[in-house]
Amino acid sequence: MSEGRVVGIDLGTTNSLVAYMQGDAPVVIPGVDGSNLVPSVVALDPMQEGGRPTVTVGNSARRSLIETPERVVYSVKRLMGRGLSEVQRELSFFPFHLASDVQEGEVPRIQLGEMRFTPPEISAYVLRQLKRNAERFFGEPVTQAVITVPAYFNDAQRQATKDAGRMAGLEVLRLVNEPTAAALAYGLDRAKTGTIAVYDLGGGTFDISILKLNDGIFEVQSTNGDTHLGGDDIDNLLLAIALDEIHAEHGIDLRQHPSAVQAIRKAAIDAKIRLSADQSAQFDIELPNGDRYQREIPRDVYEQLIEPILERTAGPCKQAMTDAGITQEQIDEVVLVGGSTRIPAVRALVDSLFHLSARGKKPHTDLNPDEVVALGAAVQASILAGSSQTTEELLLLDVTPLSLGIEALGGVVARIILRNSTIPASATEHFTTGVDGQTNVAIHVVQGERELAADCRSLARFDLKGIPPMSAGLPRIEVKFLIDADGILHVSAREQRSGKAAEIEVKPTYGLTDEQVETMILDSFDHAEEDFAKRLLIEARNEAESILAKVAQARSNPAWSHLTGEEQSAIDAARDHLASVNAGEDTNSIREATLALDRTTQHLAELMMDAAVTSAIRGKTMEAAGEELADNVTAPHPMAPAEFK
């Protein structure tokens, strides 16, 4: 029995977070840079002479988006657990590409500079960063985690997420559905009862879940969604419009210029965010030929443009209510989750879908929509660890989002576990042979709601082998399908007449084999998993060097002269102290001295920030803007400006 900490991780399309239960409240663990959000961006730095390429994650990886877009991956969650044909269309919107020799049936690999990575490997880098942030925060190893996934993720997408955890050196104790996690973060109070709907519109996915709360039990009644619907779609829409207009008006096809596309994408995201607060937003972009593309987007035009996207959330909401057997009026509370729920048009749609203002109600938005899922994951982590009295009486009963079926005669689907069944759930089916002496039977398992297997998502093909040769129809093979608490399928079989457990060969339609995952464990690639103390020392030194360099730079900033002589000498003293302990081997002294220097320079940093803000002018070159956003550590999107309240 392991007694280490269990952390909760929100592995998001745009940003990822790690949180834990501090006493009786969940809190987010910040990174080295003080930011709660780690952008889900992974970059491969150019190879040093004779060395290996280094992988960077988060804010530092974002810097590369404009400089070397072909070496950066983001929104990889959209590619998790999907096959070649499915990701090809999706990738047309992104600057990165698949490796040229990927075959249908393989897990697609993304070409990054001179290396290739599967989506779970990319996610593993993000997870490892979060793991390290947590280890740095606790000062001890973290090996167990709860990771959230969109409720509407299918089996392959869930398995890919678990694989990513394993590659990052994390034992994934549970996959929790994001909307359910959000409900947990809101419903810590055991006295809460009633029916709540969680509307979760993030960067790349949409989920709706309806839950019944009763004496600490969170029982999901139904869930629905779209794993390819979110803020990214709005960005892509605005981006496509701008690119078309630039092509038409200026005769330049920017689609051929990845870094220009990234610059326009950034402008589109800026405009989207501004339009949540303002009545209009402007595009003002310098084109490679020196022309300017200028355009104003009034809020009403914007809302008309995005209406078809937002409207796609209505169907799943209605279906979820039908499946739960309730009407809008029976929903007591609505919780909004995901950055895209800041859009006023989204709130208006939610209001009308659930008749909120008509009933004198408002949706819950008191927890930061970017953090609430991670906070809920931390609550679930605490439930699993059994480490907190607050969570002792809480229990989450979740459901499977999609029906499980097997392909029957004529390609028709026989459903064996219906959607919205509480998990774990199981079903037992019997199979026999069609030909005398037949010794194996093939079973095709699919997930989805359509009548024909060809229209559903293929999960796996099972080959039942070693059936004793008998007359046709005589063997009776009992196959048990079990969906576990992570929403992942397990299959076991036994031949009842011989009593033998049948041998099953599984061919997952999409996904990595155990052996493949094993070879992708990050530390084996990194080939240098130093012992933990050594790693902490290296990390502490890196932090120290980074702040020392910043302070050296800041001394030549005009803001330095605005400090009092006292402040200046205090900074110098703290700097000298850090420089001296950094030469030693004591991790804690280095860290303390780093924090001390950080505190002493706070006023200086504020002065510099103010100066930067006042001097900021619109229409600067994209390179300058790129630098600026790369330095901006709290941004909620790889390309977006700082979080707004």
Added chain:
Amino acid sequence: MLNVLDSAVPVSCWSCSVSHQSSTLFCPHCSKIQPPSGGNFFSVFGLEPRLELDLGMLEHQFHKLSRKLHPDRYARATDSEREWSLADTALLNDAYRTLKDPIRRTEYLLKLSGAEIGEEHAGKTAGAGRTDPSRVPVDLLEEVFELNMQLEEMRAARQAGENDPHLQQSLTAAKTKFDGLMDDVDSDLREQWTAWDSGDTGIRANAQKTMVALLDRRRYLANLVRDVTETLGA
């Protein structure tokens, strides 16, 4: 993905060695979870097979047992305990899902009593089985024949992009009628529940036969209603 579940039944607790009944979920002595005993959907709730159930009580029991059995409670337990918790919770969830629905509950109990029940899954008999003429209830023969003609016409009209308000009206009327017939079947079923629950072996056998026929008729009606709804909504 592959996991062979073994359900061997020990006679004494694996943890404290005190012997117990093989059908228990937890050791009465040390409260540790026990290997799955292969109980049925009623026994997992500690119930005798019955058709009239107090659903409030069932939900209460479901929550109470979930709190003790759920894999969340065994995240850091031994591999065996985790496996048993998974198997038992799946059984509990399957049981609750089946027993809280009156039709699924009836089908389950009848199967448990050895009755042959038609396929209960939507889709399993899709295609050819939908309106299998050999199973048309005799009293509905004429109407079903008429209805199928109308459904064909409606689909043809839809394909040609036409709309026939008269046909639509008559299909809607048919749907209302079949909905009503389903309600009749449901109340007939309820009468048989009481008979089965309180009756002796002979009465039970009769009730069982009647219920099997009623369920067949209901399944047939449900398929018709679905076909009409789909065609109208297409």
